[in-house]
Amino acid sequence: MLDGRALIDAGATIVLCVDEYPFPAKNNHFCVMYPLMTLDGKRLDPTPQSFPNRSRTWWMVRDDHVENIEPGSIWVAQLQEAKGWAPTDPKSDQYEVRWDTVRPDHNVIEIMDFESAEPDLSFVYEERALNWSRSPANRVFLRGQDSVVGPFRSEWDSQARQVRLSIRSGASQALRIPRPLFDELAPSHTFMHTVNTYDKSRRNENHEITLVARSELDMGLLRQHATEVDCRTDQDIVRTAVRQASFSRSERSEMKSLLNKLEKANLQDDISERLRRINMNVISASDRAEQISAQLGEAPEFKELIQAHIDATTADRVRDEVARRETTIQEELASLDATRGKVKRDIESLRKQYETKLQQQERDIKQAQEKQKHSLDERQKTLELREQEVVQKESEFIDRLERMTNEYRNQASRIGDEVLLQFPIIERLLQGRSASSAPADDDALVPDWAVKPQTRKRSRSKISERDFIDQLAEVSRERGFIFDREDLVNYHVSLKSSAMTVLTGGPGTGKSSLPRLYAEAMSSREQFLQVPVRPDWLDDRDLLGAYNPLSRRFEPSSSGVVDRLVTAGMDYENGRDGLYMLAFDEMNLARVEHYFSQFLSILDNPPSQRSVTLFPAGITSSSDPYSAHRELIVSPNVRFVGTVNLDETTHFFTPKVLDRVQIVRLRSPDVSQVQDGTDAVDIAGLEPVSYGTWESWIKPVPANSAARGLLVRLDGVLRKEGIPLNGRKFQQILRYIACADGFLSEYTALDMQVRQRVLPGLERNSSTFDATVQELEAILPSDKLPRSHALLRRIADSHAEYGYFQYL
Incomplete structure (x- = not known):
C-alpha cells in the first residue's frame, strides 16, 4: 500500500x-x-x-x-x-x-453510468442539461448496461446541479464500444466516498466515482474496436440537411414545411432519422402553440388589443416597406452594372481554379492509389511472413513433440533395463541367499582390461608432423570428407595444447566424424571411444557409473568411459602405446557442468593430480575389480573432444566450461570436391603414429614473444569488463601458439586463440560493453587479426542476447 x-x-x-x-x-x-x-x-x-x-x-x-x-x-x-x-x-x-x-482533473476520465442498455444521447442531441449529484470530470464516457459511448466534454452548473455534455470542438463523432470490451481495454477504479464527513453543518452525501487514468487508456486501440456515433446537435443536423436539400430563403422561413420536405429529400439515413424526431417535436410544439393562441384569441379583451396592435403595426410596416423598396431599387440598379463585370471576372477565375483543382485532384488520386497499392503489398508480405512463421512453429512443435516422445520411450526402456538388472538379486533374496553373495558367473563381471593387457610397447614413429597432417587430410578424403586444411591444423594444435577441445559448425561439416578420422589417421582406432550424450544425464553417475550397495560393487556406466580411462592409465604406466581420444557427441544435450563436473575441475591440473572419484573408500568388496581404481587417474595420453549443436533442445555453455576448452569452428566443405568415400575396413599405406611421436610434437612455451605483450594489453581491457585473462588461460594460449609453430604464423595462431579462448567470455548485457568493444577493436586490427576482428564486429552489431556459438 x-x-x-x-x-x-x-x-x-x-x-x-x-x-x-x-x-x-x-x-x-x-x-x-x-x-x-x-x-x-x-x-x-x-x-x-x-x-x-x-x-x-x-x-x-x-x-x-x-x-x-x-x-x-x-x-x-x-x-x-x-x-x-x-x-x-x-x-x-x-x-x-x-x-x-x-x-x-485533465489527467483522468470519469465513467458516468446509466441503468439503460444504451446511454441516453438525447441530452447531447438536444443540448439539454442532465441532473447529476456532483461535478464530474472534464472528460467523461457514458456507460450503459450493453455499451459505452464517448468521450464527451462536461460543463457543470453548480447552481442548478446539472451537467451539459458535448462533443469536443471540431468533432462530430463519438465512439461506441461494447461494455465488456471497454471494461477490458480501459481498466477503471470505482470509489465509494462520503463527502461532508467533517462538516457538521451539512448533511453527508454518498457518491460513487468511477475513474480511468489517461495513461491506462489507449484511444488508438479503442478506435480499432469501436463504431462511430454521430453526436451532432439537432441544430447542426438541421443546418446540414438544409445545405444538402438546397432550400431557398422563403422555404427556410417555414419550419414545418421545411422539415416535411427534408423528410422526403434523399438524405443520409442517420440525418433523416434525426430529422423525423426533430419534426415530431416541432409539430408537437407548434400544435400546443396554436391551441394556446386560439384560446387567447377568444377573449374579448385580447381581441381589442390584437386589433389595435394589428392596425398600428400594419401602418408602420407599409411606410417602412415603401421606403425600403425605393432604396433597394435604386441600389440594385446602381450595382447591376458593376455586378455584371464582376461576374465575368469571377467566372474566369473559377474556371482557372476548377482546372487547377482538377489537376491536383488527379495527382492526389494517383498518389492515393499508389499508396494504397504499396500498403496492400506490405500487408500481403506481412501475411506471407506470418504464414511462414505459423508453418515453422508448427513444424518445430511437431519436432519437439517427437523428441519428447522418443525421450520418454528411452527413459521407460532405461527404467525397465534397471529393473531387470535387479532381478538376480531379488531372486537370491527370495531363495534365502545373501544379497551380497557373488553369482556363479563372477568372471563375466571382470572387465577386459583386467585380463587382456595391451601388448604394443611405446615407440617412436618415423612420420613427421607435417606429413601426419597430409595423412589426416588423405584419410578424410578416402572416407568421403573434405576439411579446410587450416581447420585440420587448428584441431591438431588444439589437441596438443589443451586436454579438452570442442568442435562446432553447421550441419554436415563433419564435427562428429573428425575425431574418429583423426584416430584412424594415427592408427589408434582401438583407443578411440565415441560417447553419445543423453539429454537425461543429470550428474557424473550417468557418465561414469555408481556404487551398488546390494552387490557391494561399482557398476560402470554403459558409456564405457571408466573402462577406457582405466585402460589408458595402465597403458601409460606400463609404457604401452596409444593416444586415447574420448569424443562426446552433442555434449550440450545435457548440462556439461553437471555430468562432466569432476573432469572440468581437474583438466588443467598437473598429470599426477588429475583423478576423479568413483566411490567412497572402504565400501567395495575385495572381489570388485574397480576397487583399485576408486581414484581414477586421467593419464596424459587422454584427450577429450566434444561436439555441439544449437537448437531449443540444447544448453549453452556456462563461463566455467568456456574458460577451460578450445572451441574450433569447422567451415562448410566445398561441395564440388566432395566424393564418395571407401567402405574398406582399413586404408592401405597409413604410417602409424605412436604416442611417443605425437607427444614429441608438443613444444614448450618460449620465454618471450610478441604475443605476450598483446595478451597483456587485452587483459587490461578485459579486467575492466570483469573477465580478465587468468593464469590458466594465459598459459594455454601461449602453449597453443608454441605448438602451432611450423604451421601458423605467430599472429595467425594468436588470432585463432583470441577467437577461441578470449571472445567467448564477452557478454552484451554489460553496461560497459560498447566502450570495451571500441578498446578491443583498437587492439585487434583487422589487417593482423582478421578472424578476431570480424567476430568482434558480429558480436557488437548484434542487438540480441545470443550465446557465443551463434555468433560463429
Missing part, C-alpha cells in the same frame, strides 16, 4: 476528491480532500496509518479556486508535509497538497 511519505519521496502527482466546501480561517480558505489514486492508475485506499490521522489531506485554497470547489469535485496535485500537524490532535492531518501543483 502506498502511503503519503512514499508519494512525497517519489514526487508523485495523485488524484483527489474534495471532501467539503472551503471554509475561511486566518485570512485564508481551507478544505479537506480524500486521496483516490495515482496518475498511473494505482489505487491509494487511504487509512489512518497511510494518511494520519483521518485518512485525508489539507488544502490551503487559492482565491481563484474557491468558487470552483465543491464536495465531490476531482483535482490533481502533489503532497507535502503539513506544517501544523499534531499527531495527538484527531482533527489534524499529516499531509497537505502543495498549493502550486493543484490543477483540474
Whole structure:
C-alpha cells in the first residue's frame, strides 16, 4: 500500500476528491480532500496509518479556486508535509497538497453510468442539461448496461446541479464500444466516498466515482474496436440537411414545411432519422402553440388589443416597406452594372481554379492509389511472413513433440533395463541367499582390461608432423570428407595444447566424424571411444557409473568411459602405446557442468593430480575389480573432444566450461570436391603414429614473444569488463601458439586463440560493453587479426542476447 511519505519521496502527482466546501480561517480558505489514486492508475485506499490521522489531506485554497470547489469535485496535485500537524490532535492531518501543483482533473476520465442498455444521447442531441449529484470530470464516457459511448466534454452548473455534455470542438463523432470490451481495454477504479464527513453543518452525501487514468487508456486501440456515433446537435443536423436539400430563403422561413420536405429529400439515413424526431417535436410544439393562441384569441379583451396592435403595426410596416423598396431599387440598379463585370471576372477565375483543382485532384488520386497499392503489398508480405512463421512453429512443435516422445520411450526402456538388472538379486533374496553373495558367473563381471593387457610397447614413429597432417587430410578424403586444411591444423594444435577441445559448425561439416578420422589417421582406432550424450544425464553417475550397495560393487556406466580411462592409465604406466581420444557427441544435450563436473575441475591440473572419484573408500568388496581404481587417474595420453549443436533442445555453455576448452569452428566443405568415400575396413599405406611421436610434437612455451605483450594489453581491457585473462588461460594460449609453430604464423595462431579462448567470455548485457568493444577493436586490427576482428564486429552489431556459438 502506498502511503503519503512514499508519494512525497517519489514526487508523485495523485488524484483527489474534495471532501467539503472551503471554509475561511486566518485570512485564508481551507478544505479537506480524500486521496483516490495515482496518475498511473494505482489505487491509494487511504487509512489512518497511510494518511494520519483521518485518512485525508489539507488544502490551503487559492482565491481563484474557491468558487470552483465543491464536495465531490476531482483535482490533481502533489503532497507535502503539513506544517501544523499534531499527531495527538484527531482533527489534524499529516499531509497537505502543495498549493502550486493543484490543477483540474485533465489527467483522468470519469465513467458516468446509466441503468439503460444504451446511454441516453438525447441530452447531447438536444443540448439539454442532465441532473447529476456532483461535478464530474472534464472528460467523461457514458456507460450503459450493453455499451459505452464517448468521450464527451462536461460543463457543470453548480447552481442548478446539472451537467451539459458535448462533443469536443471540431468533432462530430463519438465512439461506441461494447461494455465488456471497454471494461477490458480501459481498466477503471470505482470509489465509494462520503463527502461532508467533517462538516457538521451539512448533511453527508454518498457518491460513487468511477475513474480511468489517461495513461491506462489507449484511444488508438479503442478506435480499432469501436463504431462511430454521430453526436451532432439537432441544430447542426438541421443546418446540414438544409445545405444538402438546397432550400431557398422563403422555404427556410417555414419550419414545418421545411422539415416535411427534408423528410422526403434523399438524405443520409442517420440525418433523416434525426430529422423525423426533430419534426415530431416541432409539430408537437407548434400544435400546443396554436391551441394556446386560439384560446387567447377568444377573449374579448385580447381581441381589442390584437386589433389595435394589428392596425398600428400594419401602418408602420407599409411606410417602412415603401421606403425600403425605393432604396433597394435604386441600389440594385446602381450595382447591376458593376455586378455584371464582376461576374465575368469571377467566372474566369473559377474556371482557372476548377482546372487547377482538377489537376491536383488527379495527382492526389494517383498518389492515393499508389499508396494504397504499396500498403496492400506490405500487408500481403506481412501475411506471407506470418504464414511462414505459423508453418515453422508448427513444424518445430511437431519436432519437439517427437523428441519428447522418443525421450520418454528411452527413459521407460532405461527404467525397465534397471529393473531387470535387479532381478538376480531379488531372486537370491527370495531363495534365502545373501544379497551380497557373488553369482556363479563372477568372471563375466571382470572387465577386459583386467585380463587382456595391451601388448604394443611405446615407440617412436618415423612420420613427421607435417606429413601426419597430409595423412589426416588423405584419410578424410578416402572416407568421403573434405576439411579446410587450416581447420585440420587448428584441431591438431588444439589437441596438443589443451586436454579438452570442442568442435562446432553447421550441419554436415563433419564435427562428429573428425575425431574418429583423426584416430584412424594415427592408427589408434582401438583407443578411440565415441560417447553419445543423453539429454537425461543429470550428474557424473550417468557418465561414469555408481556404487551398488546390494552387490557391494561399482557398476560402470554403459558409456564405457571408466573402462577406457582405466585402460589408458595402465597403458601409460606400463609404457604401452596409444593416444586415447574420448569424443562426446552433442555434449550440450545435457548440462556439461553437471555430468562432466569432476573432469572440468581437474583438466588443467598437473598429470599426477588429475583423478576423479568413483566411490567412497572402504565400501567395495575385495572381489570388485574397480576397487583399485576408486581414484581414477586421467593419464596424459587422454584427450577429450566434444561436439555441439544449437537448437531449443540444447544448453549453452556456462563461463566455467568456456574458460577451460578450445572451441574450433569447422567451415562448410566445398561441395564440388566432395566424393564418395571407401567402405574398406582399413586404408592401405597409413604410417602409424605412436604416442611417443605425437607427444614429441608438443613444444614448450618460449620465454618471450610478441604475443605476450598483446595478451597483456587485452587483459587490461578485459579486467575492466570483469573477465580478465587468468593464469590458466594465459598459459594455454601461449602453449597453443608454441605448438602451432611450423604451421601458423605467430599472429595467425594468436588470432585463432583470441577467437577461441578470449571472445567467448564477452557478454552484451554489460553496461560497459560498447566502450570495451571500441578498446578491443583498437587492439585487434583487422589487417593482423582478421578472424578476431570480424567476430568482434558480429558480436557488437548484434542487438540480441545470443550465446557465443551463434555468433560463429
